[in-house]
Amino acid sequence: MDELVSTEWLAAELGSPDLVVFDATKYLPNEPFDGRAKFREARIAGARYFDIDEIADPDTDLPHMAPTAGRFARLMGALGVSNASRVVFYDQKGLASAARGWWLMRLFGHERAAVLDGGLPKWVKEGRPTEAGEPPAPPPAHFVPDFQAERIRGIGDVKRIVRQGGGGALILDARAKGRFDGTAPEPRPDLPSGHMPGAVSLPYTELLNPDQTMKDPTALRRLFEGAGVTQEQPVVTSCGSGVTACILALGLKRAGFPEAAVYDGSWTEWASRPETPKVTA
Known part of the structure; x- marks a missing residue:
């Protein structure tokens, strides 16, 4: 399963018994919207939140840190996701927070996510089916996690990278x-x-086109190389609170670079610590 799927692909697969579609919208604290409320107003048919x-x-007290x-x-089991599920994430902006869901699935060993x-x-622009209202509860499933520690970094890891002058990894800020x-x-x-x-x-x-789709792998590769990314040096992605950092991780994978790790606490954690x-500029 590719890490990025098209609307055409999803339209053809919608309704498949092994497919779970999630709206993973998360608005910033300064945005006057509620993702769950807007999900009830309009969502891809059959989607869950x-x-x-x-x-x-x-x-x-840090925002949306990775769970145990x-x-x-x-x-995941309560949301109807099993180890056999194919899981697709979208968001209401285009491509802003959906990658966080993709990254969390991969953090816990589920590769069939996009x-x-x-x-x-x-x-919506293509006139594809949506629905509104409170969705029915999904049938419960059984999900067995397989934690992948190499896909996440904590503040101690990032402190070491900073002390080493970047020799341990390249930190990319989204x-x-x-x-x-x-x-x-x-x-x-x-x-x-x-x-x-x-x-x-x-x-x-x-990394995005004007229509909020992701640029093609060649264009992504040029962007990352321009930022200093190589095949040899590990990359740690960061942002405000670990959400859009996952877009960089998604783009790196799509561009053919080794998988990045996400600094989960990101700038919210780093900036709130007096010792860091x-x-x-």
Whole structure:
């Protein structure tokens, strides 16, 4: 199963008994929308809602950190996902938060996961079927996780990378350039903008076409190479809270680079720690 699927592919596969489609929309704190409410207004027919804030660690004050394997397995089973399922994620913006769902599935060993290229906007523009209202509860399933530790990094890992001067890995930051430079505010109140020493800015929006589909592998490869990515050096992706960092991870895989790890706490964790060094332009 490819990591990125087209609306044509999904339309042909919709209704297959092994296919689970999720709306994984997550709006930023400064956006006046509720993803679940808008899911009830219009969704791809048969879709379920993947709540990034619920499918997370409830015992931290950091936003939507990855859950334990046991919690993930329980919640996936309740949402009707088994190890035999093919899982497709989309979001209401096009391609903003769906990759977080894709990455979480892979973090827990489920490779049969993909992101819908262009998301709900492209689906709707093409006149494909949607529905509204509260969806029926899915039949429960059994999901056995297989945690893949190499796909995630914590603050201790990133501190070591920074201390090594970037020798251990290249940190790619998916946030907008102004937030990276410290010239634009963060969407979370009281959080300073800036970046980690040695990090490189590659806003996730640069990976996307105007219609919010992802650029082709050749164009992606040029972007990543321009940011300093090589086949040899490991890459750690970061963003504001570990959501759009997953778009960079998706793009790297699509461009044929070795799989990146995601810094789950990202800038929200780094900037909130008094002992961590912060850089502005």
